[in-house]
Amino acid sequence: MKNIQSGLLQLSELASTVTEMESFYPSLVSLIRSLLSTEDFHICLADADNRLTLTYAHSTGTPAAVSPDCLSRLVFDQGGPLHVNAVGMKQLKKSGKILSFNPACFDWLGVPLKRGREVIGVVALQTYQPGTAFAERDNQLLQFISEHLVTAIDRVNRRELLELSIKQRAGKLIQTNLELQREIAERQKAVKMHQALLAMSEITAGAHEIEVFYQLLHAEIKGLINADNLYIALLSKDKSRLSFPYYVDEFKAASEPRKLAGGLTELVLKRGCPILISSGQIHALTEQNKQQSEPFIYLTAQGRMPESWLAAPLMEQGEIFGVLAIQDYHNKDAYQKPDMELIRFVGQHIATAILRKRDLTKTLEHKAELERLVNERTQELQATNLNLRMQIEERRKAESQLYYDAHHDALTKLANRAMFSDRLTYAIRHLKRHPDYKFSVLFIDLDRFKLINDTLGHHTGDLFLVEIAARLKECVRENDVLARLGGDEFVVLLDAIQSQDDVEDIATRIIERIAQPFDLEGQILHSSASIGISLSRGHYQDADEILRDADAAMYQAKSLGRGRYVFFDESMREQLLASMTLEQELRVAINRQQFELHYQEISNLDCSQVIGFEALLRWQHPEKGLLSPNEFLFMAEETGMILEIENWVIAEVARQLLSWQYSAEYDNAFIAVNLSGKHLTQMNHLSKLIDNIRKNIALPQRLILEFNESAFEQHNEQALKGLRKLKNLGVKLALDDYGAGLSSLNFLYSYPFEIIKLDHSFVRSLKNNEKNLSVIRALHELGQDFGYRLVAEGIENEDTLKKLYAAGCEFGQGYYLNRPAKIARDDSSEDDNKHYA
Known part of the structure; x- marks a missing residue:
């Protein structure tokens, strides 16, 4: 940004001080290079007939062309900016708006030059680099440059009009005083000669810069002779090229460095003496002041040739290193033979000054280079120092943010587990130093949060947690620590409490506040909080212990009906340890x-014919012996291990069925397996179950998968889809424990069950409840319509069997018929049937 401001200020100053467009246009090159993304540009100006003329062009690619049908003409006619890439140029040509364009140009940007509302020309940028394009910033900068460009043009035009007016008035005076001046000139010539030579000597001895020196010498020479057009040419070190450090010509702004050729300057270099060319004659002045004359023919003339030309060599210890030349384009008698002596004398002084200035310039250049290197190094060090300070500040901010993020929950902005553990650890240490100090930890779990999150989505769940955090803040004191451990679990460290009543008061306040309805984006939600409370005791060694006890108390609160608080006691610890051990x-x-x-x-x-078996899981505990499912399946369900166990059951049943494939006794027997509803509600686990059956069960119709009603309490639509996928696999489906819960009739006709298994409790109730027999009869009749069969579980006596059969129940199982037992398996058939896997 600083470079842009500096460039624009330099452009403004340049436009306000310009006296000649010849010096203004080249100055634009470096400015445009520093301000814009290209240095390729051209400027076109319109004449009185609105014809565009290329006034100046700077290009690293193909030079710009201006014609009535080009892009510059289009900008001039439209009077507004135009930005077009290569594709756009082709489209403009295709539409007939332009007839030609430069195919090497990849992007083009032009703006009109305006004086008020009048368009006087166009300035345009081009880029010849693939993949580059102008931005809106370039457009704005170019329009700013165009305003100053018009200012410079107007300034030069006014100056030219003023000079023209002066020349016209001066011409009349010159005409009037011509005779008088001629008389005066002859008288003053001798005086001026001596004065000019003395002045030149003083200038040479002065400490002027070389450019000022040239200008001063030029002024003194013009006092002696017609030297409006004067230039100094210098040879390169290898004497193959010419440069022009000072060049003043009425027809040419400047002369670019060039190789040696056959020009007039080379003529002086070749002869090594002053030369005058006038009226078709060439006159030379030798070192012995002898004049030699011969005809001169402009064989290699290029451009406009002068009518009279006078020059002298610049020498150093007899070696020529340059040429001083003056020329007149209008008067062939502008210079006379005596002027060769004058030009020789002037040339000697200029040569001496140039050599002295060259040595001084080298010294100054070395000094400037040293200063530049020092400044650059200083700036680099300053920039490095600034960058280091910025990095330190950024690092400090980043560390501060990292510390905050590491100790706070991203959603609720409450303290997280790490910060809470630190504060709780400090409280435990403080208790050991101050036995009278009391604190308490409240472990808060939200009831129904999972239902809210799963039903309304995570966004609503997040809003719910944020609102919970806000309500909890209202219930605790400023010196307490409130934190979110994760999910819907929050903890509070009640600091410096006086008694257990204080804890109960805050816990009650939290429960009442959470029980109030939540209005989240138009949804009215209800929840409750279960709180486990652990009081400070001296035996606690770390934060995890007291959190564990508060968590155990919270689970006790949930089991007692939720929406309440429970204080931790040692019996809970024993239950917790037993649960962890299990x-x-x-x-x-x-x-x-x-x-x-x-x-x-x-x-x-x-x-009494056996048609199949139900596979019942047992755990052969190394210490407790054989355990029934009631003793461990609840833990498997809670931890998710039930899925892994049941996949093992499927694999074992597959081996059992495979061993029966060639058995005459059990060749048509099926095996029923009771599965958890998690298989139906979690698609990845359903996919694993299906893959397990496909790989291991050769005849899936001999496998019955049993699910109880709890599998459909939540996500019933998703569970129904899972049942249908299993049905398509070819297995049979059974609804287990029917009659133990709500036993909705919806399961009978909306779900693809082929078997309805009556629960043990329902079957046992037949002894004292004859009405249930009517239910069984109704179920049997519905089964004929809906396509399912009844199986009674828990048949323990003959009377129950007869009642069931009389009511229409066809199949059954129970201790009266058969007790569960292991079945010997012949695994020899597995090797012959590996193609089923």
């Missing part, structure tokens, strides 16, 4: 496959 032993049992399957026969109640 979980760990269960994981070991899975890894070591300590499970086994017992099979209970399912028989036809009419003829």
Whole structure:
């Protein structure tokens, strides 16, 4: 930004001080290069007939062309900016708006030059680099440059009009005083000669810059002779090129460095003496002041040739290193032979000055270069220092933000587990130093949060948690620590409490505040909080212990009906330890496959024929012996290990069915397996179950998968889709424990169950409740319409069997018919049937 401001200020100053456009246009090159993304540009001006003429062009690619049908003409006619790329140029040509364009140009930007509302020309940028394009910033900068360009043009025009007016008036005076001046000139010539030579000597001895020196010498020479057009040419070190450090010519702004050729300057270099060319004659002045004359023919003339030309060599110890030349384009008698002596004398002084100035310039250049290097190094050090300070500041901010992020919950902005543990650890240490100090930890779990999150989406769930955090802040004191551990679990460290009543008061306040309705984006929601409370005791060694106890108390509150608080006691610790031990032993049992399957026969109640078996899971505990599912499946369900266990059951049943494939006794028997509803509600687990059955069960119609009603309490639509996928796989589906819960009739006709299994409790109730027999009869009749069969579980006596059969129940199982037992398996057939896997 600083470079842009500096460039624009330099442009403004240049436009306000310009006296000649010849010097203004080249100055634009470096400015445009520093301000814009290209240095390729051209300027066109219109004449009185609105014809555009290329006034100046700077190009690194193909030079710009201006014609009535080009892009510059289009900008001039439209009077507004035009930005077009290569594709746009082709489209403009195709539409007939332009007839030609430069194919090497990739992007083009032009703006009109305006004096008020009048368009006087066009300035345009081009880029010849692939992949580059102008931005809106370039457009704005170019329009700013165009305003100053018009200012410079107007300034030069006014100056030219003034000079023209002066010349016209001076011409009349010159005409009037011509005779008088001629007389005066002859008298003053001798005086001026001596004065000019003295002045030149003083200028040479002065400490002027070389450019000022040239100008002063030029002024003195013009006092002696007609020297409006004067230039100094210098040879390169290898004497192959000429440069022009000073060049004043009425027809040419400047002369570019060039190689040696056959020009007039080279003529002086070749002869090594002053030369006068006038009226077709060439006159030379030798070192012995002898004049030699011969005809001169302009054989290699280029451009406009002068009518009279006078020059002298510049020498250093006899070696020519340059030429001083003056010329007149109008008067062939402008210079005379005596002027060769004058030009020789002047040339000697200029040569001396140039050599002295060259040495001084080298010294100054070395000094300037040293200063530049020092300044650059200083700026680099300053920039490095500034960058380091900025990096330190950014690092400090980043560390501060990282510390905040590491100790706060991103959603609720409350303290997180790490910060809470730090504060709780400090409280425990403080208690050890001050026994009278009391604190308490409240472990808060939100009831129904999972239902809200799953039903209304995570966005509503997040809004709910933010609102919960706000309400909890209202209930605690400023010196308390409120934190979110994750999910819907919050904890509070009640600092410096006086008694247990203080804790109960805050816990009650939290429960009442959470119980109030939530209005989230038009949704009215209700929830409650279960709180476990752990009071400070001296035996606590770290934060995890007291959090664990508060968590255990919270689960006790949930089990007692939710929406309440419970204080932790030691009995809960024993339950917690037992639960943790059971979980760990269960994981070991899975890894070591300590499970086994017992099979209970399912028989036809009419003829007592065995039609299949139900696989019942048992755990062969290394210390406690054989455990039934009631003793460990609740833990498997809670931890999610049930899915891994049941996949093992499917694999074991597959081996059992495979061993029966060639058995005459069980060749048509099926096996029923009771599965968790998690298989139906979690699609990835359903996919694993289907893959397990496909790979291991050769005849899926011999496998019955049983699900109880709890599998459909939530996500019933998703569970129904899962049932249909299993049905398409070819297995049979059974609804287990029917009659133990709500037992909706919806399960009978809307779900693809082929078997309805009556619960043990429902079957046992037949002894004292004859009405349930009517239910069984109704179920039997509905089964004929809906396509399912009834299987009674828990048949323990003959009377119950007869009642069931009389009511229409065809199949049953129970201790009266058969007790569960292991079945020997012949695994020899597995090697012959590996193609089923």
